[in-house]
Amino acid sequence: xxxxxxxxxxxxxxxxxxxxxxxxxxxxxxxxxxxxxxxxxxxxxxxxxxxxxxxxxxxxxxxxxxxxxxxxxxxxxxxxxxxxxxxxxxxxxxxxxxxxxxxxxxxxxxxxxxxxxxxxxxxxxxxxxxxxxxxxxxxxxxxxxxxxxxxxxxxxxxxxxxxxxxxxxxxxxxxxxxxxxxxxxxxxxxxxxxxxxxxxxxxxxxxxxxxxxxxxxxxxxxxxxxxxxxxxxxxxxxxxxxxxxxxxxxxxxxxxxxxxxxxxxxxxxxxxxxxxxxxxxxxxxxxxxxxxxxxxxxxxxxxxxxxxxxxxxxxxxxxxxxxxxxxxxxxxxxxxxxxxxxxxxxxxxxxxxxxxxxxxxxxxxxxxxxxxxxxxxxxxxxxxxxxxxxxxxxxxxxxxxxxxxxxxxxxxxxxxxxxxxxxxxxxxxxxxxxxxxxxxxxxxxxxxxxxxxxxxxxxxxxxxxxxxxxxxxxxx
Amino acid sequence: xxxxxxxxxxxxxxxxxxxxxxxxxxxxxxxxxxxxxxxxxxxxxxxxxxxxxxxxxxxxxxxxxxxxxxxxxxxxxxxxxxxxxxxxxxxxxxxxxxxxxxxxxxxxxxxxxxxxxxxxxxxxxxxxxxxxxxxxxxxxxxxxxxxxxxxxxxxxxxxxxxxxxxxxxxxxxxxxxxxxxxxxxxxxxxxxxxxxxxxxxxxxxxxxxxxxxxxxxxxxxxxxxxxxxxxxxxxxxxxxxxxxxxxxxxxxxxxxxxxx
Ligand code: SF4
Numbered sequence: 001x002x003x004x005x006x007x008x009x010x011x012x013x014x015x016x017x018x019x020x021x022x023x024x025x026x027x028x029x030x031x032x033x034x035x036x037x038x039x040x041x042x043x044x045x046x047x048x049x050x051x052x053x054x055x056x057x058x059x060x061x062x063x064x065x066x067x068x069x070x071x072x073x074x075x076x077x078x079x080x081x082x083x084x085x086x087x088x089x090x091x092x093x094x095x096x097x098x099x100x101x102x103x104x105x106x107x108x109x110x111x112x113x114x115x116x117x118x119x120x121x122x123x124x125x126x127x128x129x130x131x132x133x134x135x136x137x138x139x140x141x142x143x144x145x146x147x148x149x150x151x152x153x154x155x156x157x158x159x160x161x162x163x164x165x166x167x168x169x170x171x172x173x174x175x176x177x178x179x180x181x182x183x184x185x186x187x188x189x190x191x192x193x194x195x196x197x198x199x200x201x202x203x204x205x206x207x208x209x210x211x212x213x214x215x216x217x218x219x220x221x222x223x224x225x226x227x228x229x230x231x232x233x234x235x236x237x238x239x240x241x242x243x244x245x246x247x248x249x250x251x252x253x254x255x256x257x258x259x260x261x262x263x264x265x266x267x268x269x270x271x272x273x274x275x276x277x278x279x280x281x282x283x284x285x286x287x288x289x290x291x292x293x294x295x296x297x298x299x300x301x302x303x304x305x306x307x308x309x310x311x312x313x314x315x316x317x318x319x320x321x322x323x324x325x326x327x328x329x330x331x332x333x334x335x336x337x338x339x340x341x342x343x344x345x346x347x348x349x350x351x352x353x354x355x356x357x358x359x360x361x362x363x364x365x366x367x368x369x370x371x372x373x374x375x376x377x378x379x380x381x382x383x384x385x386x387x388x389x390x391x392x393x394x395x396x397x398x399x400x401x402x403x404x405x406x407x408x409x410x411x412x413x414x415x416x417x418x419x420x421x422x423x424x425x426x427x428x429x430x431x432x433x434x435x436x437x438x439x440x441x442x443x444x445x446x447x448x449x450x451x452x453x454x455x456x457x458x459x460x461x462x463x464x465x466x467x468x469x470x471x472x473x474x475x476x
Numbered sequence: 477x478x479x480x481x482x483x484x485x486x487x488x489x490x491x492x493x494x495x496x497x498x499x500x501x502x503x504x505x506x507x508x509x510x511x512x513x514x515x516x517x518x519x520x521x522x523x524x525x526x527x528x529x530x531x532x533x534x535x536x537x538x539x540x541x542x543x544x545x546x547x548x549x550x551x552x553x554x555x556x557x558x559x560x561x562x563x564x565x566x567x568x569x570x571x572x573x574x575x576x577x578x579x580x581x582x583x584x585x586x587x588x589x590x591x592x593x594x595x596x597x598x599x600x601x602x603x604x605x606x607x608x609x610x611x612x613x614x615x616x617x618x619x620x621x622x623x624x625x626x627x628x629x630x631x632x633x634x635x636x637x638x639x640x641x642x643x644x645x646x647x648x649x650x651x652x653x654x655x656x657x658x659x660x661x662x663x664x665x666x667x668x669x670x671x672x673x674x675x676x677x678x679x680x681x682x683x684x685x686x687x688x689x690x691x692x693x694x695x696x697x698x699x700x701x702x703x704x705x706x707x708x709x710x711x712x713x714x715x716x717x718x719x720x721x722x723x724x725x726x727x728x729x730x731x732x733x734x735x736x
Contacts, residue, residue, distance in 0.1 A: 014666055018665060018666070327670045331670055364662065365659070365663050366656065366659065367619070367652050367657075367659050367667075367670075368620070368656060368659075369656070370620070370623035371619075387528070390531030394530065394532050399530065399531060407526065407532050411538075414491075414521040414522045414527075415521075415535070417546075421519065424494070428496075439727055440699065440729075448664075449660070449661035450664060452668075453665070453700070454696065454700040456695070457698050457702075459495055459496045461498075463494050463495055464502070467502075472517075
């Protein structure tokens, strides 16, 4: 079991999202913000496009030699006193983490933001084992209170308004004065900090994700804007890093290169407020740090992607730019995608992780406008990968029957130019005649998906090829 | 009048223009002939994009092979569509990437295929057109043309030479209109939400005419504008550049005397 999946009902999810006025108002607020900030940040750095090339090359190189860099990473982590655990799938990762927690007699674990923890449904599992997980990233904390999935990979609670968050805080923080002022984002943040501070001190284990794992030094790197990650990993007895295998990069230098494109692409910052490097457990003369340092490396289908056309998906550095520039995401938000990873990256990654049969809609729900690829810092050809998934679906007959038969019907004529001209000439003549008074159709039986929302312009009449041959001669 | 010298151009009119709006094809012919090209229209259907984007590689390939056979003899192939020209230029070589027999032919066709406005400006060096339109127009950058072929300045440059035409840019001119081929029907509700943003931006400009270089996007935006009750005329950019605006705008009724 992984996090619950509603991707098969993508259309219904999207429909609900479009009807949700609150969500729509949050989304329209987001629409310009992210894109403008990225544009500005990129514009201020003349070498930004060259840095993207270099970021892509670092990722390609690493993925081509992933086994080698993983070995090196295990060696360097071990040398610094840490321990690496490989988990083949979600169940193994959960079992490893639970038994680590149990061996430390942990009652409470604090957590930094981790998409992999969402992917393996870690919180529910810890709770079942009697361990209380406390999210310390503000967004994650909020969605944990609401028992929701993140709606965005860098802003888990971006789908919520300040009003909704205030209501959740009042519902849950019942020991605080009822007449307190929570009308400002800053007061919400202060309250979350106050509540979380006690939890940090009580935690036995801290679990974080990783933005990068550095093979050269055995270091895990996280970037945050709240500093919660630092407290999560230094205060408790043990620090567990949960990351997927493709987070490895060869050197510190490579990591620095990737950091230069990450924050700019994500939020338009030059660099995130906190960039934290952790190497091994506390050494005898360190002033602080965890007593034990574990890394759980999750595969969950990723190594199987390496030799395939989907390898590039593993280049992703989870900046969120693709969803921030996606007209579909902007219209329906993240939850409609029905699983952990929304937007264009979700459309290409989710089918690998939960099966293309369940995620069939995601790579289809794209106009191929290409904006995601245009902004992706590591230049993942997202539309092309979505098309690859459509090809897989077509081969496996997962494409809806009506679409298949429609395509077959159309292709039959498209492959026979002469027949095509005869048939279309007749058909367009009829359509034009039917639509002559208004110039458009408000309702057409075979085009309901279109005419429910907009008119269908009527054809002019004779086809171009018929008119051309009439005017200029040649075979008809 | 057709010339006897000048490059021999095969017009790939595209299936949508062929079926829905022949005026765009004739406008393209006029612009090309004015620029000194000899234009021919070989018997044709479609570039295969609907199959390709639906994951039906086999049909996409056989349609592409047919296109290559039809058009390989011309000096240039020109289409009044960034999307269809992009299919040939960018995606045909991908489609035949594993086929050493067809790949060189696909590449050769790709190399000489152009979208209309970029062909006029980038290849033929056309900088002005002989046309007139009195009023404010706004231009939508259709996605494939913009991102696959870099078409952005070329149509604007030509529009700047249309007498009387004032171009007012809409906010987010370069974001998607929500058409996306079969997407518009398969995910009609989402497509509708996206096109509603686009029409809002177009209306904001106060323009009397909305232009773009791709008929699919134009039909989508025209259909939404008319459903919303806006009277903005929607036309393919080639019609205005060629000065052939006799046909009623896309989705508008024909004048009564022309109905037959
Ligand atoms: S696919 Fe590219 S743009 Fe999207 S999250 Fe990953 S790195 Fe960022």
